[in-house]
Amino acid sequence: MKTKLITYAYLFVLALFIAACENNNQVQAPPRTIIVLKDMSLSTPVLEDSLTNVFITTLMKQLRPGDELYVLAINEASFAKPLMLVHGKIPQDNRPLKSKSLSARERLAKQWHQQSQSLKLNAKQTDIIGALNYCALLFTDNKVEKLIILLSDMRQSSAVLNLERKSAVDAARNIEHLKKKGFVPDLKDVNAVVLGAHTVGRTVDPVYYKKLHLFWEAFFTEAGAKMTVYRTDRNWKLT
Secondary structure, X not given: OHHHHHHHHHHHHHHHHHHHHHHHHOOOOOXXXXXXXXXXXXXXXXXXXXHHHHHHHHHHHOXXXXXXXXXXXXXXOOOOOOOEEEEEEXXXXXXXXXXXXXXXXXXXXXXXHHHHHOOOOOEOOXXXXXXXXXXXXXXXXXXOEEEEEEEOOOOOEOOOOEOOOHHHOOHHHHHHHHHHHOOOOOOOOEEEEEEOOOOOOOOOOHHHHHHHHHHHHHHHHHOOOEEEEEEOOOOOOOO
């Protein structure tokens, strides 16, 4: 029995040693600043909102050491009255079993779970433009990868720009209007991922959906960013 215990202990120590060696030999991935924008408007279906909350929880499990995460609300005044839902950073972790970063992810997920229980969909408008302008203020470190994840139907609705009607969506004209008003942010080198985009509730119209897609693609290009994903579902994960 004693011999078996010694053998198991030896194998355990050996496994830790091998894991440590592999960890030291790996090229460390660059840290990321990730901003999640969660639509809190009244027009958001309850089921859609539940799926969004689950997505954010899953996303937190995919964070790697060095990542910084912000979760912000998209409301009727996203820039003037920003609402920070969660903020946290996963520490660099050279431990073989990554226990330090694992604990940080668990704390962040717990914080989000508690916060999400009390959130109400009460925004009367959907100020996505304002939220993106606020994001530009948070990207202060040019040495990290920058990512914005928008969880919204993407139907911008505010005094600045209202895209609730198909006839109002004209990418070239809309972008020119925003440029004149100074509402195109500096999002250089930022990747944007759009999940949950749809026109359900207003009208199920493929043409309207396509026009919104083209507008946001043009908007991010004008801002110096790249929209890498634009889809109706949330079938996407961090790499």
